[in-house]
Every structure is written in C-alpha cells, then in structure tokens.
Amino acid sequence: MNVTYNINASGFYGEFGGAFVPEVLHRAVKELQDSYAGIIESDSFQRQYRQLLRDYVGRPSALYEATKLSRKYGARIFLKREDLNHTGAHKINNALGQVMLAKTLGKTRIIAETGAGQHGVATATACALLDMPCTVYMGKTDIARQMPNVERMKMLGAQVKPVTCGNMTLKDAVNDAIRDWCCHPQDTFYVIGSAVGPHPYPDIVARLQSVISEEIKWQLKEQTGRDYPDYLMACVGGGSNAIGTFYHYLDDMRTRLVLAEAGGKGYDTEQTAASIHSGSVGILHGSRIMVLQNADGQIQEAYSISAGLDYPGIGPVHCNLAQQQRAQVIAINDDEALAAAMELTRMEGIIPALESAHILAALPKMQFKPTDIVVLTVSGRGDKDMATYLNIEH
Ligand SMILES: Cc1ncc(COP(=O)(O)O)c(C=O)c1O
Known part of the structure; x- marks a missing residue:
C-alpha cells in the first residue's frame, strides 16, 4: 500500500x-x-x-553547516536559517x-x-x-x-x-x-x-511553508551530493515550521523526522505544553488533535517559557506523524531550552528564538552516527527573547 x-x-x-x-x-x-x-x-x-519570497523575504534562507555543533554532537549538522528571513522567522x-x-x-x-x-x-x-x-x-x-x-x-x-x-x-x-x-x-x-x-x-x-523543504532538497544536494538528510529536526508549537521542514520528505522513509515539543517544567507536571506526551484526543479550535484536557474534556492551561510553544494542542499532521511513529517527539523543558540557546549563541554566534532553542536542546538526546547528515530548522531569531535570556523583569 x-x-x-x-x-x-x-x-x-x-x-x-x-x-x-x-x-x-x-x-x-x-x-x-x-x-x-x-x-x-x-x-x-x-x-x-x-x-x-525572493525579493522581499530574502529567500532562499541559508543552509549553514555548523561545524562546531557538528563536532560536539558527532554528525554533520546543518542549520536551516529561517531566522534570517525578513521579520525574523518562518x-x-x-x-x-x-x-x-x-x-x-x-x-x-x-x-x-x-x-x-x-x-x-x-x-x-x-x-x-x-x-x-x-x-x-x-x-x-x-x-x-x-x-x-x-x-x-x-x-x-x-x-x-x-x-x-x-x-x-x-x-x-x-x-x-x-x-x-x-x-x-x-x-x-x-x-x-x-x-x-x-x-x-x-x-x-503546510503548502505555504513547504518552500523550506523544497530549498533543503537542492541546498543539501549542492553541499553534500545527496538531496535527503538522515534526520530532519524542528520544534513544534502548532507545527508550521516543522511541516515546512518535513513536507517534501513526509513519504521518504530514508529521512527520520524529529520534533521537540515544550515540556515546560516537565511533561509529567501541570506546567507543560507537551500535548503529545501528556494530551489525549479532543477537539480544539476546529480540529481533532491531541490536547491537554482534564477528564471532563475541559482544556487545561498550557505552560511554556516560550510564548510560541505555549499552546495546549498540536496540529493534526503532527498528531498523525506521532501516532504512526513516523516522527519521534521529544519533550524539552524550559531549562534545557535556555541552555541550548546559550550554547548556539556562544558556539556559532547565532542567537535563536526560544522556540527554536527547544529543538537545539534535543541534540544531546540523539544518537547519531558520524556519517549522519542532520538538518535542524532554526525557526526564528532571539531578539524578541532578550528580556527572558537576560532574565530582566518587565
Ligand atoms: C520563532 C518561532 N518558532 C516556532 C514557533 C512555533 O510555531 P510553529 O509550530 O507553527 O512553527 C513560533 C510561534 O510563534 C515562533 O515564533
């Protein structure tokens, strides 16, 4: 079939x-x-x-081989730089x-x-x-x-x-x-x-964001000689940068798909936004998805340090990818995301958005082979998060 x-x-x-x-x-x-x-x-x-997209947004966005990050995590890691777009994100x-x-x-x-x-x-x-x-x-x-x-x-x-x-x-x-x-x-x-x-x-x-994986195909071919990676990695709030990253590889089983959802203070606590780890099937905002809800079906308040991931549901495409085990979903807590943001900043000179930091924090949890090619989407830049990073009170 x-x-x-x-x-x-x-x-x-x-x-x-x-x-x-x-x-x-x-x-x-x-x-x-x-x-x-x-x-x-x-x-x-x-x-x-x-x-x-070309003249106003500045596409194609760069596909950057992060050599220091690669050395640390033991694979060839490429960053898809959506943070470089006009307005700072995908x-x-x-x-x-x-x-x-x-x-x-x-x-x-x-x-x-x-x-x-x-x-x-x-x-x-x-x-x-x-x-x-x-x-x-x-x-x-x-x-x-x-x-x-x-x-x-x-x-x-x-x-x-x-x-x-x-x-x-x-x-x-x-x-x-x-x-x-x-x-x-x-x-x-x-x-x-x-x-x-x-x-x-x-x-x-999905169609409008699919330009991300369309570009990854030819950029990867140019830089590595093949047009598919072993891993594609993206953070997921509702799922737009992730489906853009995955779109042209959804049915290509040579590529493994990895998502990071927001664990908040821990997916087994009340302060979480990890709908795949801690949610169940329900209807929210017009769609049947995995949602954080109580036994009566009341939607629970989500929590994440990252405003873009602070949502008690996750889009239907990703619910299905997780259920079919096509995608691996990792819950990342606030403190792990903050540490990963600092690591990318100091190691590669790129200040990521707090949302993107969640997928960077999944890197230490992966078991790569040295020959693996990994593409990780940096969905946005961290300017908006400076107060949180520097721990400034509003
Ligand atoms: C930079 C950035 N990345 C990721 C997200 C999460 O959204 P999505 O899952 O739709 O990509 C947001 C949402 O605001 C965002 O601003």
Missing part, C-alpha cells in the same frame, strides 16, 4: 484534523475549502508569491501567502492571533505591504514577555487587541480571533499562524 502522511480528500490526517466549526462559519470555511488549492497552485499566485512565508489568498477571495479585513508575536508581526507586515487593515489578538501574558514585537506590530499599523481570558496566552488569543471571525464572516479573513485550525488551514499553512 502506498502510505501517505499528507492530507486526505476529507481534510484528515489519519484520525486527526477535519473542520469542526460553528454554524455561522460554515459558509466561509466551505468557500475556503473549495477554492484554496486552485488559488495557491495557480500560475499567477505562484509568480507573485515566489517573487515576494512565519512570514505563511502570512504573505494567506494575505494574498484573502485578497484573491475579495476579503477586505484581516485578523490574526499571535503568541510570540512573530506571526503578528509577519501578518502586520504583509498587510502593510498589500494594503489591508489588520487586527491582531494577543494574550496579555504574551504582550508582557514579547514587547518588542508588540511595538513592531503597532508601528506597522496593526491594531493589537489585548486578550484577558484564561491564562492570557496563545489559546485565548485564538478564541478571541475566532469570536471576531464569527461576527464578520463575510468581509474578514482569519490568517492562522500555525498548522492548526479547521481544514483547510493546516494544509494551506
């Missing part, structure tokens, strides 16, 4: 995914389901999108594409949620460039810990709406964005920042 880990015709990845949305959003979601693939794959969309690949999609569908207003602020900044940037009004929902906890990004969004002309429900992080920001969307389903396009949400969002995000 030809196994595929990609989406099926009904919007599921194995038992995960689907579109569980309130009645009022049915029409908008159906419109998107019927049109997204045709629009994204059309020549005119691809021409404009590719040109923006999020811009998706935000530009979704704002273009919104315009093609005739929508006149953009809303988004953000945790670390990188998706908010990317969406505000795309809206400034493509002349769309933009509202970004962000939890008050995240506003405090990611202040530089809040200021950037405001300067870019976006309205940042503080969210004060729950523990005031990413989940709560998504809730408020969905509430807004329910009130304005006709004119508003919801730009979702990760591979989560109802079908077709996970597939939209």
